[in-house]
Amino acid sequence: MQINSNTFKDFQMPGYNTVPANIEKNIENQNASFKHKHNEDKKPSFKKAVPLAGAILGTVLPLVIFNKVKGKHLNKDILKTGGIVDKLKEIGEYFEIDGVPKILSTAGGAILGGLAGGCIVDKNKEDRKEKVKEGLFEMTNITIPTLLVAGTMKFMQSKKLDKGIGKFAPVVLGLGAGIPIAQKISNVISKTIFKDKGEERKFKPTDLLVHSDDLIEMLVLLKIPFVKQLQIDKILALIYAKCGYETGTKDSINKSDGHHHH
Numbered sequence: 374m375q376i377n378s379n380t381f382k383d384f385q386m387p388g389y390n391t392v393p394a395n396i397e398k399n400i401e402n403q404n405a406s407f408k409h410k411h412n413e414d415k416k417p418s419f420k421k422a423v424p425l426a427g428a429i430l431g432t433v434l435p436l437v438i439f440n441k442v443k444g445k446h447l448n449k450d451i452l453k454t455g456g457i458v459d460k461l462k463e464i465g466e467y468f469e470i471d472g473v474p475k476i477l478s479t480a481g482g483a484i485l486g487g488l489a490g491g492c493i494v495d496k497n498k499e500d501r502k503e504k505v506k507e508g509l510f511e512m513t514n515i516t517i518p519t520l521l522v523a524g525t526m527k528f529m530q531s532k533k534l535d536k537g538i539g540k541f542a543p544v545v546l547g548l549g550a551g552i553p554i555a556q557k558i559s560n561v562i563s564k565t566i567f568k569d570k571g572e573e574r575k576f577k578p579t580d581l582l583v584h585s586d587d588l589i590e591m592l593v594l595l596k597i598p599f600v601k602q603l604q605i606d607k608i609l610a611l612i613y614a615k616c617g618y619e620t621g622t623k624d625s626i627n628k629s630d631g632h633h634h635h
Contacts, residue, residue, distance in 0.1 A: 424490035424621020428614045431486020435478035436468050436610075470606045473523045476590055480515045480613045484508045487617025500624035506567055507623040510559045511616045517558060518551030518587045522594055544591045552584055586612040 440446070451463045470479055488508045492501050525543035529535040534542075563569040589609055592600045600606065 420494045421618075421622055423494045424487045425614075425618050427486035427488075427490025427493075427621060428483045428617025429486070431482035431484070431489075431617055432479050432610050432614045433468070434486075435482045436470070436475065439475060439478075440467060465604055465607055468607065468610060470609045471593060471596075473519060473594070476519050476593070476609070477516060479610060480616065481512060483613035483617035484511050484620050485617075487619070487621035489621075491621030491623070495624065497624070502567065503623045503625055503627075504620055506563060506569075508620040509562055509566075511620055513559045513562065514552070514555045514584070515586065515590070515613075515616070517555035518547045518584070519590050519594070521551040521554070522547035522591045526594065540595065543595065544588070547591050548584070548587060552587065586616075 445467065447467050448463050451459050455463065470476060485508070488504055491504045495501060495504070522543040525546045526535065529539055529542060560573045586609060589600075589605055589612070593606045593609065
């Protein structure tokens with residue numbers, strides 16, 4: 374099965390009937406042809422499947438560990454006998470992302486998982502370098518705004534300024550300052566570690582739309598009631614898994630274009 378694009382909607386696992394008996398032989402033969410030259414049209418689906426699996430595992434694992442430490446368990450009775458809504462609610466509560474530690478560990482886990490999966494299936498040095506670059510870029514763009522918002526919130530609360538319009542100051546700071554700062558740091562990392570001499574990733578106003586996850590993170594951190602009711606924080610897990618997948622599937626043909634979460 375051929376996959377030409379980097380989006381989840383086109384991602385399909387091969388059906389059992391379509392997998393030939395001599396799949397290992399096929400994979401070996403395909404691998405040989407990929408070693409030196411890349412052909413996007415002929416990229417085998419396992420090159421996408423492994424980073425995806427790694428990214429999902431990396432997102433879920435930190436949440437499982439957090440819950441174990443807190444002694445939080447899934448209610449087995451609800452999972453056995455409850456209605457679909459109750460079951461989803463119980464699973465949703467278990468995988469709740471609230472606060473800075475969970476945001477950074479699930480994002481980091483997803484990106485590391487995707488990166489590990491990508492490096493397992495892609496032995497090309499240049500490709501691996503692109504994956505590491507993408508992973509660092511994604512993580513910087515998640516960490517800086519999140520820490521800035523959390524820090525601003527703490528400061529506002531300590532000065533009793535977190536009332537009315539002041540409550541939204543962390544969001545303004547997080548998006549307005551956090552994202553451009555993260556972009557600058559990303560460029561410094563690229564130049565220092567990877568000796569990149571290429572174009573710097575310039576920050577554009579449209580990047581604010583691409584940074585939808587940063588906005589969700591801020592709403593989650595601010596503990597705004599409607600976020601809890603709409604279960605918006607669950608979207609973060611999907612976004613982080615997507616970040617990990619993007620990291621693991623990045624290569625020297627499909628280079629980073631300066632957009633965060635395409």
